[in-house]
Amino acid sequence: QQQVKQSPQSLIVQKGGISIINCAYENTAFDYFPWYQQFPGKGPALLIAIRPDVSEKKEGRFTISFNKSAKQFSLHIMDSQPGDSATYFCAASKEETSGSRLTFGEGTQLTVNP
Amino acid sequence: DTAVSQTPKYLVTQMGNDKSIKCEQNLGHDTMYWYKQDSKKFLKIMFSYNNKELIINETVPNRFSPKSPDKAHLNLHINSLELGDSAVYFCASSSGPGWAFFGQGTRLTVV
Numbered sequence: 571q572q573q574v575k576q577s578p579q580s581l582i583v584q585k586g587g588i589s590i591i592n593c594a595y596e597n598t599a600f601d602y603f604p605w606y607q608q609f610p611g612k613g614p615a616l617l618i619a620i621r622p623d624v625s626e627k628k629e630g631r632f633t634i635s636f637n638k639s640a641k642q643f644s645l646h647i648m649d650s651q652p653g654d655s656a657t658y659f660c661a662a663s664k665e666e667t668s669g670s671r672l673t674f675g676e677g678t679q680l681t682v683n684p
Numbered sequence: 685d686t687a688v689s690q691t692p693k694y695l696v697t698q699m700g701n702d703k704s705i706k707c708e709q710n711l712g713h714d715t716m717y718w719y720k721q722d723s724k725k726f727l728k729i730m731f732s733y734n735n736k737e738l739i740i741n742e743t744v745p746n747r748f749s750p751k752s753p754d755k756a757h758l759n760l761h762i763n764s765l766e767l768g769d770s771a772v773y774f775c776a777s778s779s780g781p782g783w784a785f786f787g788q789g790t791r792l793t794v795v
Contacts, residue, residue, distance in 0.1 A: 602782030613688075613774050613786030614727065657725060665781035671717075671740055672784060674727040 576675025589647040591678045593660035600662040608657045650682045688787035690775050696793045705760045705790045707775030716758040721772040765794045
């Protein structure tokens with residue numbers, strides 16, 4: 571059972587364009603929604619994250635939009651650059667007393683053409 | 685300074701062998717994890733330790749045994765390796781709920 575569903579699987583964008591990746595979750599107990607960026611041969615790196623009491627969070631060119639009632643959230647990359655080409659994972663977790671697991675989406679392979 | 689370091693980075697071994705992957709973090713985090721990334725890049729948690737105590741043990745074959753000698757180290761030992769164990773294994777650490785700092789990964793290939 572996939573608790574976090576991510577789309578699209580792959581995305582090709584021209585330089586300067588907007589990249590949009592969508593995720594949907596099932597478990598309403600999730601209370602933290604991070605996005606990770608992974609380059610080939612590297613580990614996933616935390617990019618930006620949001621809690622469900624906020625509808626939008628922006629950090630530079632990266633914005634998370636969150637719709638609690640629809641149980642959906644999305645990542646927008648403005649002015650996409652070739653250096654943004656990577657695999658992006660949405661994730662969800664719930665705060666626990668000690669340690670917490672990340673439940674990942676399936677990943678989106680983003681290619682930004684120059 | 686590498687925050688979460690794993691060794692080895694690549695591991696090629698034959699079916700039936702036993703192998704270990706080592707992980708160390710210098711971030712002072714209390715919680716460490718092992719995640720598995722399959723050939724389709726899907727990431728799934730395997731284990732979580734908090735201050736050397738096992739917190740999360742997902743449905744993982746008991747051929748996989750984590751060991752945490754101290755809170756800065758979490759090693760993964762795999763017995764009787766099978767072809768299906770081929771994957772990239774990531775160690776991660778965290779000081780707070782919901783996020784984790786990942787290592788570079790160990791690409792395990794079983795032949």
